[in-house]
Amino acid sequence: MSGEISHKGIIKALSAQRILVEIINESACSACHAKGMCSAADMKEKEIEINHFSGEFHVGQTVEVVGKTSQGFKALFYGYLLPFLLIMIVLITLTSLQFSEGISGLLSLSILIPYYLILYFTRNRIRKSFEFEIKPLQ
Numbered sequence: 235m236s237g238e239i240s241h242k243g244i245i246k247a248l249s250a251q252r253i254l255v256e257i258i259n260e261s262a263c264s265a266c267h268a269k270g271m272c273s274a275a276d277m278k279e280k281e282i283e284i285n286h287f288s289g290e291f292h293v294g295q296t297v298e299v300v301g302k303t304s305q306g307f308k309a310l311f312y313g314y315l316l317p318f319l320l321i322m323i324v325l326i327t328l329t330s331l332q333f334s335e336g337i338s339g340l341l342s343l344s345i346l347i348p349y350y351l352i353l354y355f356t357r358n359r360i361r362k363s364f365e366f367e368i369k370p371l372q
Contacts, residue, residue: 240300245293253284253291253368255299284368300367312353320345
């Protein structure tokens, strides 16, 4: 399906309001037979919380977690693009105001502290905008 990202996962926790699914995010080379000799192979376990679901599920069941591609772009924006833009704006502004390069660099990097604090304190509101679907695998 176009516009969707899907991953296989295993249900780790289940309640009436939410399901916690653990997915394994693998790089392309992680399935290679020589991955033990290579440092490029990586596998990361991630937990996805699903709040809206229908159907019968149980702990240990293999499922498919589906999300929209636009959610991936939104996460990329909040995690990488917006902080980069903030750093560049502050850096350019301070250097144009004749601050020294060292001070401009430190102050532009320090803008990340309030940015990530704001992101942390608004995480519950942001989390609601990331919705995933769950489908059982046969």
